[in-house]
Amino acid sequence: MMKICDTCGNEIADVVSVCPFCEHAVAVTFRREPVVRVRTINIESGMPTVEEGRGRLERKLDDARQRGVRVVRVIHGWGSSGKGGQLRSACRALLHRELKARRLRAVVHGENYSRTTGAGRELMVRYSELRRSERTDAKNPGITMVEL
CATH class of the missing domain: 3.30.1370.110 (Ribosomal Protein S8; Chain: A, domain 1)
Structure with a gap:
């Protein structure tokens, strides 16, 4: 799964904490399975x-x-x-x-x-x-x- 870096706009993996293009810190996205009630x-x-x-x-x-x-x-x-x-x-x-x-x-x-x-x-x-x-x-x- 991919996300967009807020600083440079490049597409990056959602598990990285630093953008490989601009080296800006990005929030790590944790995927959770939806809770089935x-x-x-x-x-x-x-x-x-x-x-x-x-x-x-x-x-x-x-x-x-x-x-x-x-x-x-x-x-x-x-x-x-x-x-x-x-x-x-x-x-x-x-x-x-x-x-x-x-x-x-x-x-x-x-x-x-x-x-x-x-x-x-x-x-x-x-x-x-x-x-x-x-x-x-x-x-x-x-x-x-x-x-x-």
């Missing part, structure tokens, strides 16, 4: 067993924490039985244990998530980017919203 974790992809799905969820939550993600949308599916699947139940149980241990700030089940519910509204106020997916997320029993 909301991330989606699809643990039902590939139809994992309950144990595989739970392990995948734990790893992805740890990764999200390390990357500074604030909210995770967990897609666990609803299950084919019509009353909620085993993967969904296991994931939610794990999330509630994490919440009880204070490793999570909030857990909102998809069927309780919308701008008309208290918990859903609070998340959308704190993280405005959640409004972009409100149509597909609201009242969706196949997801769980997690605030890290």
Whole structure:
């Protein structure tokens, strides 16, 4: 990546501190990856067993924490039985244990998530980017919203 020297106007690398053309001191530009505040974790992809799905969820939550993600949308599916699947139940149980241990700030089940519910509204106020997916997320029993 290149930048322009303020003194001579030549194009220089963004990591140099002295312009090679005019020898004027220039500010070093540090590139940061943009902070992603909301991330989606699809643990039902590939139809994992309950144990595989739970392990995948734990790893992805740890990764999200390390990357500074604030909210995770967990897609666990609803299950084919019509009353909620085993993967969904296991994931939610794990999330509630994490919440009880204070490793999570909030857990909102998809069927309780919308701008008309208290918990859903609070998340959308704190993280405005959640409004972009409100149509597909609201009242969706196949997801769980997690605030890290």
